[in-house]
Amino acid sequence: KIHAAEQHDCLVTALRQIVVETETTKEMLPKIQFPIAEADHGSLSEILDKEIPVVVRGFAQQWPAINKWRDLSFFSRNFGHRFIPIELGSMMNDEGMKEKIISIQDFVSNHLEPSTTNKIWSLQDAQQKRVAYMAQHALLDQIPALYNDVRRTPKVLSQKTTLSNVWMGTGGTRTPLHYDSYDNLLVQIVGMKYVRLYSKEQTSKLYITSGKGVSSQGNMSLLNCELEDFDKYPLAHSAEYSETVLFPGDCLFIPR
Secondary structure (H helix, E strand, O other), X not given: OEEEEEEOOOOEEEEEEEEOOOOOOHHHOOOOOOEOOEOOHXXXXXXXXXXXXXXXXXXXXXXXXXXXXXXXXXXXXXXXXXEEEEEEEOOOOOOOEEEEEEEHHHHHHHHHHHHOOOOEOOHHHHHHOOOEEEEEEOHHHHOHHHHHHOOOOOOOOOOOOOEEEEXXXXXXXXXXXXXOOOOEEEEEEEOEEEEEEEOHHHHHHOOEEOOOHXXXXXXXXXXXXXXXXXXXXXXXXXXXOEEEEEOOOOXXXXXX
């Protein structure tokens, strides 16, 4: 349910928060047909230079956050009075999403804790149930004490990270298909996440749009990943992608 991304100065990506509990059996997870390459911790610095997406299992396994942040009461007990921006609803449906400022106590009690009743969130659940998401927020800068629970710049990196953001949401949260203009290190801290990547070469098949609101930056796709309408977007049918499921402590390098 919680992950942090450390950004340098992307491939098109789509993400879906699928589970709450790490005990979920492998049979309940999405079937990976086109896996993203995996590498060991020590070779990450070499891979970063090649700008190839790669998964490093157990990258952050020793971070205190892996166990500490799993207990939602940690946030409400210590920082419940702090206020954060969240998104309610989803950009993936006709109703859209609304932005709101609420306390961490409210976020935990009324959104995060109720979502733990599902051990796994199917795609159908993600469409039907109300989700809440703190997306791309500089939580570590807002609450510097949380830096003690993560390693902002892992030793394997040759340069310091530019930004450190945190995403925290209910099960079933989905991020629309989009691309970023910087490299990302996505570190999964709590729960599991399904991630799909398309290479830059596939962009012409993905119907990138620029419009109002969230589409104003010109980096969003009209394609609804996992529920593609190939009659409406026929080029997407031949778009190739790779995919993975991230577990707590795993890291995914996403080149720009």
